[in-house]
Amino acid sequence: MSVVCDKNKVLVIIKAMAEKLISEKEYLTELDTKIGDGDHGISMERGFSAIQNKLPEIEDKDIGTILKTLGMTLVSSVGGASGPLLGTAFMYAGNQVIGKESLNLEDGAKIAKAALDGVLKRGKANLKDKTMVDTISPVVDFLNSSEVEGKDALEILKSVEEIAKQGMESTKSLMALKGRASFLKERSIGHLDPGAVSSYLIIQTIVKELLITFSEG
Numbered sequence: 523m524s525v526v527c528d529k530n531k532v533l534v535i536i537k538a539m540a541e542k543l544i545s546e547k548e549y550l551t552e553l554d555t556k557i558g559d560g561d562h563g564i565s566m567e568r569g570f571s572a573i574q575n576k577l578p579e580i581e582d583k584d585i586g587t588i589l590k591t592l593g594m595t596l597v598s599s600v601g602g603a604s605g606p607l608l609g610t611a612f613m614y615a616g617n618q619v620i621g622k623e624s625l626n627l628e629d630g631a632k633i634a635k636a637a638l639d640g641v642l643k644r645g646k647a648n649l650k651d652k653t654m655v656d657t658i659s660p661v662v663d664f665l666n667s668s669e670v671e672g673k674d675a676l677e678i679l680k681s682v683e684e685i686a687k688q689g690m691e692s693t694k695s696l697m698a699l700k701g702r703a704s705f706l707k708e709r710s711i712g713h714l715d716p717g718a719v720s721s722y723l724i725i726q727t728i729v730k731e732l733l734i735t736f737s738e739g
């Protein structure tokens with residue numbers, strides 16, 4: 523399988539991800555004000571600013587070590603539930619690709635699965651509990667299914683973005699069963715889950731940056 527992402531691109535993606543999450547601070551906080559404690563945007567800004575500060579130290583490391591360090595940075599810099607959850611996701615993802623300087627589609631499917639495993643292990647949520655799992659899990663299923671066979675990377679990436687978006691949107695009509703929003707019971711229905719949205723923004727950025735690489739040839 524051909525290489526889809528070298529280490530420099532991984533760094534470009536992480537930087538773009540940090541900028542995106544920081545720029546969406548107000549929106550994420552607004553979402554968390556509706557069904558949580560209004561800190562999700564602040565947490566993401568804190569975590570991704572810490573990543574921006576950490577990156578210069580680790581840029582010469584392999585992809586696995588970079589992802590793992592990124593995860594540990596999120597865990598240690600964010601107080602809310604989302605920091606340890608996303609941080610564990612990046613740590614598990616990194617563990618799959620220690621020593622690698624480039625990733626192919628198979629690696630992508632593997633690290634996505636590991637990231638989800640990390641979130642599930644730490645948070646013990648099920649699908650439809652109205653969490654970030656609702657965004658991530660359908661993408662992992664797709665990437666690890668026979669549906670990707672015979673498709674080119676471009677098609678796969680576009681599907682990934684669409685599936686993540688649908689997953690995020692699906693949280694609106696759900697009642698929260700995990701996390702702070704679950705305290706609201708039925709009143710959590712009708713609002714997007716903030717963590718499902720931030721996970722979508724992460725996936726959206728990865729797809730967008732990879733599509734740029736492909737369009738450059």
Ligand code: ADP
Binds near residue numbers: 601641716
């Ligand atoms: P906190 O709830 O501690 O204030 P944040 O506001 O930063 O943390 O993050 C809230 C998000 O974390 C939720 O929108 C949800 O997506 C996610 N979340 C909370 N608990 C869990 C869990 N057990 N499993 C998966 N995701 C969770």
Ligand code: MG
Binds near residue numbers: 559560602702
């Ligand atoms: Mg919160």
